[in-house]
Amino acid sequence: MNKILKVYLENDYVGDLIEKNGQRLRFVYNENVHVDISLKMPHAIKTHYHKVVYAFFENLLPEGNILELVAKSKGVSQNNPFSLLSVIGEDCAGAIHLHTDSPSIEKTPREFISKDDINHIAINKDGARIVYQKGNRLSLAGAQDKTTVIIDNDEFYAPNFSFPSTHILKFDNNYYENILYNELFCTRLAATLNLPVSKMELINECETPYLLIERFDRSKNGNTIRRLHQEDFCQLLTVSSKNKYQKEGGPSFKEVIETINEYSYRSASDTLMIAKILVFNVLIGNCDYHGKNLSILHQTRSLTPFYDLVSTVIYEHISQDMAMAVNKKYNISMITKKDIITEFNKWGINGERMLALIVNDFKHIIKNAHELSKEEVFSSKQEDISKIIKFIESQFKKIS
Ligand SMILES: Nc1ncnc2c1ncn2[C@@H]1O[C@H](COP(=O)(O)OP(=O)(O)OP(=O)(O)O)[C@@H](O)[C@H]1O
Ligand SMILES: [Mg+2]
Numbered sequence: 001m002n003k004i005l006k007v008y009l010e011n012d013y014v015g016d017l018i019e020k021n022g023q024r025l026r027f028v029y030n031e032n033v034h035v036d037i038s039l040k041m042p043h044a045i046k047t048h049y050h051k052v053v054y055a056f057f058e059n060l061l062p063e064g065n066i067l068e069l070v071a072k073s074k075g076v077s078q079n080n081p082f083s084l085l086s087v088i089g090e091d092c093a094g095a096i097h098l099h100t101d102s103p104s105i106e107k108t109p110r111e112f113i114s115k116d117d118i119n120h121i122a123i124n125k126d127g128a129r130i131v132y133q134k135g136n137r138l139s140l141a142g143a144q145d146k147t148t149v150i151i152d153n154d155e156f157y158a159p160n161f162s163f164p165s166t167h168i169l170k171f172d173n174n175y176y177e178n179i180l181y182n183e184l185f186c187t188r189l190a191a192t193l194n195l196p197v198s199k200m201e202l203i204n205e206c207e208t209p210y211l212l213i214e215r216f217d218r219s220k221n222g223n224t225i226r227r228l229h230q231e232d233f234c235q236l237l238t239v240s241s242k243n244k245y246q247k248e249g250g251p252s253f254k255e256v257i258e259t260i261n262e263y264s265y266r267s268a269s270d271t272l273m274i275a276k277i278l279v280f281n282v283l284i285g286n287c288d289y290h291g292k293n294l295s296i297l298h299q300t301r302s303l304t305p306f307y308d309l310v311s312t313v314i315y316e317h318i319s320q321d322m323a324m325a326v327n328k329k330y331n332i333s334m335i336t337k338k339d340i341i342t343e344f345n346k347w348g349i350n351g352e353r354m355l356a357l358i359v360n361d362f363k364h365i366i367k368n369a370h371e372l373s374k375e376e377v378f379s380s381k382q383e384d385i386s387k388i389i390k391f392i393e394s395q396f397k398k399i400s
Helices: 050-058 064-074 081-088 115-124 127-133 179-192 253-263 267-284 337-346 351-361 365-373 376-399
Strands: 002-009 012-020 024-029 096-100 111-113 146-152 155-158 167-171 200-203 210-214 218-221 224-227 230-232 295-297 321-326 329-331
Touching: 002 081, 012 081, 024 050, 050 081, 064 081, 064 127, 081 096, 115 127, 115 155, 115 167, 115 210, 127 146, 167 179, 179 200, 179 210, 179 267, 179 365, 179 376, 253 267, 253 321, 253 337, 267 321, 267 337, 267 351, 267 376, 321 337, 337 351, 337 376, 365 376
Parallel strands: none
Antiparallel strands: 002 012, 002 096, 012 024, 111 155, 146 155, 146 167, 167 210, 200 210, 218 224, 230 295, 321 329
């Protein structure tokens, strides 16, 4: 038996996601469609089959505990992306959104969310559970507790099929202490080095703060919000989110560069950006930078701003292995200046010259980090912030 989900790109119905006998997936473009839902599924070929289709759609789903929770609360299997997207595919990363095969799609009004509700979610450190129990049908990758909202005239609303979200809210959790401050600090530090990053602020109106992150895959025209299409490097390399770490078959830096060479309209500047983010992550100790933390925006066919920049090394209970190896080395403490140069050489660029250029570009990183740490928002988190700065100082010595 076949089940069908209608696939929309922005406002256009572009084709059907078809599940056969509860297992195999295929995607069929409608006639007269001239856009690609994935660079790996060009519209010139009308039907695409399981492997690439599964990887593309499965990567739209949340991961880890959040996935488990969604599956339980919606009564579907957490191993069935088709069933999951039938219940939560109304607002995803990029311009894709899905709808069950009903004859007409009513424009459902967006639901108001009070500030008290948002604070309640933040305080409970259990945002995803509350959001999904409220019946929201959004899907965003990643394992951290978060949700998406529309912010309009300073009021919050729940996104749905017709109304795209504009912001991501990330909530605190007990497992990674002060992670929101950590992400804010690392992101702002990256911005001081002129790296393009997600715009974010920390909202601290109740006892538990949350991060408010502006979506870069949305644009505003008057009062109308448009979805802009993006896809991550697991989608681009046909890897399931379950294998996102290089050790488990996930993308490597070299494959990211090859993909950029194949698809990006700005391959030279995107390669430079990947080299810079590699060095930045080695400096701040971000070991969790896997293929889903990098994406390409279809409109410009170039990298999106950087997101999910966190110093993971300050959490001693989690792995110190990089998600993507540098010259085949995973453990961050083993990665040397020579490894970075050799890794760059493997991409077909002059490694020595590239690293020298980046080190020069980042020469104020320590000064910038100290200055940033003095900002009011970080005043109560000096212990963790200074751990990050100390790590940067020792890493910078190693690579410069
Ligand atoms: N500013 C943004 N605009 C649009 N999409 C974004 C933005 N930031 C993140 N995303 C999308 O949301 C997904 C989840 O975001 P993010 O990686 O920050 O979450 P996470 O739960 O911390 O992830 P992880 O499981 O890697 O720790 C990303 O993979 C990306 O597709
Ligand atoms: Mg992520």
